Amino acid sequence: xxxxxxxxxxxxxxxxxxxxxxxxxxxxxAISVLVTVMLYKFSTNVAEVDSAAQYLASMLGAxxxxxxxxxxxxxxxxxxxxxxxxxxxxxxxLIRSRSRGEILASKYIAAAGYTLMMTLVAGVSLYAAxxxxxxxxxxxxxxxxxxxxxxxxxxxxxxxVTLSFMMGALTRSTGVAIGAGLMGSMFGGIVxxxxxxxxxxxxxxxxxxxxxxxxxxxxxxxxxxxxxxxxYMALFLAAGYTGFKxxxxxx
Amino acid sequence: MTxxxxxxxxxxERADGAETVLQLENLTKxxxxxxIVDHLSFEVKQGEIVGLLGPNxxxxxxxxxxxxxxxxxxxxxxxxxxxxxxxxxKEAIVHVGGIIExxxxxxxxxxxxxxxxxxxxxxxxxxxxxxxxxxLLGLEEAQYKKVKTYSLGMRQRLGIAQALLDRPKLLxxxxxxxxxxxxxxxxxxxxxxxxxxxERIAILVSSHLLSEIEQMCSRVVVIQNGRLVTEQSVRxxxxxxxxxxxIRVDKPEQAQEALRTLGQVQVQEVREAESELLCRVSDxxxxxxxxxxxxxxxxxxxxxETTKSLEDEFLQWTGGSQIA
Ligand SMILES: Nc1ncnc2c1ncn2[C@@H]1O[C@H](COP(=O)(O)OP(=O)(O)OP(=O)(O)O)[C@@H](O)[C@H]1O
Ligand SMILES: [Mg+2]
Numbered sequence: 001x002x003x004x005x006x007x008x009x010x011x012x013x014x015x016x017x018x019x020x021x022x023x024x025x026x027x028x029x030a031i032s033v034l035v036t037v038m039l040y041k042f043s044t045n046v047a048e049v050d051s052a053a054q055y056l057a058s059m060l061g062a063x064x065x066x067x068x069x070x071x072x073x074x075x076x077x078x079x080x081x082x083x084x085x086x087x088x089x090x091x092x093x094l095i096r097s098r099s100r101g102e103i104l105a106s107k108y109i110a111a112a113g114y115t116l117m118m119t120l121v122a123g124v125s126l127y128a129a130x131x132x133x134x135x136x137x138x139x140x141x142x143x144x145x146x147x148x149x150x151x152x153x154x155x156x157x158x159x160x161v162t163l164s165f166m167m168g169a170l171t172r173s174t175g176v177a178i179g180a181g182l183m184g185s186m187f188g189g190i191v192x193x194x195x196x197x198x199x200x201x202x203x204x205x206x207x208x209x210x211x212x213x214x215x216x217x218x219x220x221x222x223x224x225x226x227x228x229x230x231x232y233m234a235l236f237l238a239a240g241y242t243g244f245k246x247x248x249x250x251x
Numbered sequence: 252m253t254x255x256x257x258x259x260x261x262x263x264e265r266a267d268g269a270e271t272v273l274q275l276e277n278l279t280k281x282x283x284x285x286x287i288v289d290h291l292s293f294e295v296k297q298g299e300i301v302g303l304l305g306p307n308x309x310x311x312x313x314x315x316x317x318x319x320x321x322x323x324x325x326x327x328x329x330x331x332x333x334x335x336x337x338x339x340x341k342e343a344i345v346h347v348g349g350i351i352e353x354x355x356x357x358x359x360x361x362x363x364x365x366x367x368x369x370x371x372x373x374x375x376x377x378x379x380x381x382x383x384x385x386x387l388l389g390l391e392e393a394q395y396k397k398v399k400t401y402s403l404g405m406r407q408r409l410g411i412a413q414a415l416l417d418r419p420k421l422l423x424x425x426x427x428x429x430x431x432x433x434x435x436x437x438x439x440x441x442x443x444x445x446x447x448x449x450e451r452i453a454i455l456v457s458s459h460l461l462s463e464i465e466q467m468c469s470r471v472v473v474i475q476n477g478r479l480v481t482e483q484s485v486r487x488x489x490x491x492x493x494x495x496x497x498i499r500v501d502k503p504e505q506a507q508e509a510l511r512t513l514g515q516v517q518v519q520e521v522r523e524a525e526s527e528l529l530c531r532v533s534d535x536x537x538x539x540x541x542x543x544x545x546x547x548x549x550x551x552x553x554x555x556e557t558t559k560s561l562e563d564e565f566l567q568w569t570g571g572s573q574i575a
Contacts, residue, residue, distance in 0.1 A: 013368070018359050094320065248323060
């Protein structure tokens with residue numbers, strides 16, 4: 001177990017020691033502040049917002065800044081597998097006494113950690129900016145809502161990070177990995193009104209929809225969506241693992 | 252010089268009856284309909300430096316990739332310290348340190364941080380061991396600089412450092428002198444000899460640089476089109492035969508005449524232009540030969556040994572035209 005934690009530590013250091021690590025983080029913080037200022041000055045929708053916690057609850061989901069956080073998390077983690085190939089460091093990684101499964105798993109956990117960090121960055125910067133605009137603090141119920149939005153926002157990001165992770169492991173291309181993650185999160189806004197569409201990934205990714213507007217298609221519920229997401233993510237990881245494990249590493 | 256010779260004899264001693272560290276058994280790689288490595292079998296023992304030699308495209312890198320588990324094996328097996336790389340990958344690879352083609356590192360991290368990355372993938376490498384390896388390769392000055400600022404020579408050294416970290420029994424190096432200047436090549440060669448001796452490990456080096464291989468290896472394995480062509484011991488090669496020597500004299504014809512009476516010396520060629528004779532004679536017969544020449548009134552200017560270089564033999568084995 002200690003060995004595996006050290007693999008995760010390696011992956012985390014590879015992500016964070018890059019100077020470009022701070023770019024998505026800074027962008028997310030900046031956008032959070034900017035959006036809050038804009039909403040506060042120009043929007044009437046936020047008139048009834050009376051605390052930063054309530055503001056968080058409305059903004060952390062995919063319909064708020066969650067989508068933006070997801071995109072940046074995809075950008076930040078898309079290279080986690082592909083770059084090992086482009087840098088040639090994959091050989092350095094695979095000729096150690098660790099299985100390919102362990103290596104891929106440590107990478108996925110680091111990517112999930114990065115995603116969580118982005119959700120937290122969005123949360124903290126929205127709370128700080130929202131505090132100045134609407135007053136700090138909030139009621140217990142508002143905080144519970146904020147936490148729920150945060151979790152839903154994280155799940156939304158993780159779904160597309162997982163999709164992008166699989167594409168990176170299968171194609172060894174950072175570009176394709178980013179593309180897949182971005183395309184996926186863009187499809188989320190489109191709903192095809194056919195029954196089969198509820199089994200697709202896209203209408204299920206944003207769980208906040210059940211609170212805000214109700215099920216996008218008849219027969220969908222939060223439990224249904226969670227099951228669909230779980231199945232897709234398991235499939236993505238299995239596909240990524242199979243590709244990564246079987247591949248001949250040449251060149 | 253004496254030191255190297257002593258090392259050599261120690262190496263040979265150790266190689267006799269020493270543990271077999273690497274064993275290839277009919278190793279085969281097929282891609283599509285092409286057979287890139289074809290039933291390749293050889294062994295490397297503890298303390299040996301073995302050269303893997305072959306013209307471009309012979310399959311050296313492919314064989315090495317199979318030995319390190321980077322690509323799948325189509326047939327046969329590789330055993331490292333008795334463990335099969337196919338069936339017991341982790342147990343086998345733990346004994347291997349390697350550089351496959353170029354030494355690649357995370358460019359935005361320091362040399363030390365890159366070694367830390369490698370250390371975290373092992374069970375036992377401590378910071379003390381990292382410092383030890385850094386000192387062994389003379390990387391103290393460079394260790395905290397980012398790898399992207401390293402010269403190729405420094406990266407090669409860091410590559411060796413990384414490979415040595417977990418005290419491997421076998422070092423596999425694919426063209427470790429690739430891109431180095433003559434001084435760098437010499438330095439690398441000295442490191443490898445020193446390491447083989449001080450860390451008591453087996454080293455497999457692939458290279459095109461035949462003279463390199465000749466100078467550091469105790470044995471060469473020559474492959475072509477994925478197949479074994481020949482296996483030769485480098486150091487014993489000349490011992491079995493009478494060495495060929497070149498004698499420069501003032502009167503070559505008179506010298507030839509004088510030596511004809513001497514049974515132990517075979518004059519093979521007289522080169523009038525250089526005023527030289529090429530002959531085969533064993534060491535113990537040389538004093539007698541010189542006396543004979545002196546008595547015949549021939550002045551001897553110079554006696555040199557002419558060993559057929561490995562390069563000549565290599566060209567012979569692989570049919571010349573193929574080599575780049
Ligand atoms: N993935 C692949 N698909 C098809 N052919 C391949 C593949 N990889 C290698 N080959 C072929 O296998 C042969 C051996 O290649 P390899 O790189 O092992 O040679 P090498 O001995 O290392 O050559 P060099 O001295 O140039 O490094 C070459 O003819 C090469 O074209
Ligand atoms: Mg090669």
